[in-house]
Amino acid sequence: MxxxxxxxxxxxxxxxxxxxxxxxxxxxxxxxxxxxxxxxxxxxxxxxxxxxxxxxxxxxxxxxxxxxxxxxxxxxxxxxxxxxxxxxxxxxxxxxxxxxxxxxxxxxxxxxxxxxxxxxxxxxxxxxxxxxxxxxxxxxxxxxxxxxxxxxxxxxxxxxxxIKPKPQPVGTTPKGETVWRCTICGYEYVGEDLPDDFICPICKHGKDDFEKIIR
Missing domain, CATH: 2.30.110.10 (Electron Transport, Fmn-binding Protein; Chain A)
Structure with missing residues (x-):
């Protein structure tokens, strides 16, 4: 460990x-x-x-x-x-x-x-x-x-x-584009890098609660 x-x-x-x-x-x-x-x-x-x-x-x-x-x-x-x-x-x-x-x-x-x-x-x-x-x-x-x-x-x-609905795939971004998805509410940020001080505009959670997705 x-x-x-x-x-x-x-x-x-x-x-x-x-x-x-x-x-x-x-x-x-x-x-x-x-x-x-x-x-x-x-x-x-x-x-x-x-x-x-x-x-x-x-x-x-x-x-x-x-x-x-x-x-x-x-x-x-x-x-x-x-x-x-x-x-x-x-x-x-x-x-x-x-x-x-x-x-x-x-x-x-x-x-x-x-x-x-x-x-x-x-x-x-x-x-x-x-x-x-x-x-x-x-x-x-x-x-x-x-x-x-x-x-x-x-x-x-x-x-x-x-209680929380499961995030549904959006599928609207070009193939190969990087998306950061909030694991709390499902909000998606499109961009190669997510700023360290980024705050989800929906649920107010920070970068640690986002997962990186390559479409």
């Missing part, structure tokens, strides 16, 4: 849940999918969440110091992930009346929480934050939390195997 190996596929073996992080700033409501939310202390109770800086929700949480986390269950359908994960709140109002947003309610803190395809939600108050480069880690105090259903929480693995 090569002691210096850094195989990015090892990251796929880590266990992740999936959550909708929602926030409100002024009149703007927004939300995004995150896969890092965990209890990190019990006395006092603290929950950590990490949000990609490319997401508008990140800026809203940083500005207001508050958010809600809705825990996605195995009963969720792909529409929930597509709505909150495959479009940007910078260009789309995800909570507009005609947006097709999954069912939601407004919590006492004035922030939406998702009721369709979820089993619990937490209202969080940011206590501390840490800059992690691509993400900010927010250490939060739960000010409210409740169970919405007994459905099993959705893991990243379950989403990949049972």
């Amino acid at each position: 090569n002691s210096k190996e850094l195989n990015p596929k090892a990251m796929y073996k880590l266990s992740y849940g999936l959550f909708v992080c929602t926030a409100v700033s002024g009149e703007k409501k927004n939300g995004c999918i995150i896969n890092t939310a965990a209890q990190i202390a019990s006395d006092p109770n603290r929950i950590s969440i990490a949000i990609n800086k490319a997401n508008l929700t990140h800026d809203m949480v940083k500005e207001t110091g508050a958010c809600n986390i809705s825990v996605i269950s195995n009963e969720a359908d792909f529409a929930l992930f597509k709505h909150f994960g495959f479009q940007s709140g910078k260009t789309v109002d995800k909570f507009a009346k005609d947006s097709g947003a999954p069912a939601y309610e407004i919590a006492d803190n004035g922030i939406p929480y998702i009721t369709a395809g979820t089993n619990a939600y937490f209202s969080l108050k940011v206590d501390k934050e840490m800059d992690l480069g691509s993400h900010t880690l927010f250490i939060c105090e739960p000010v409210f939390m409740t169970v919405l259903s007994d459905a099993t929480s959705c893991t990243y693995e379950y989403y990949q195997n049972n």
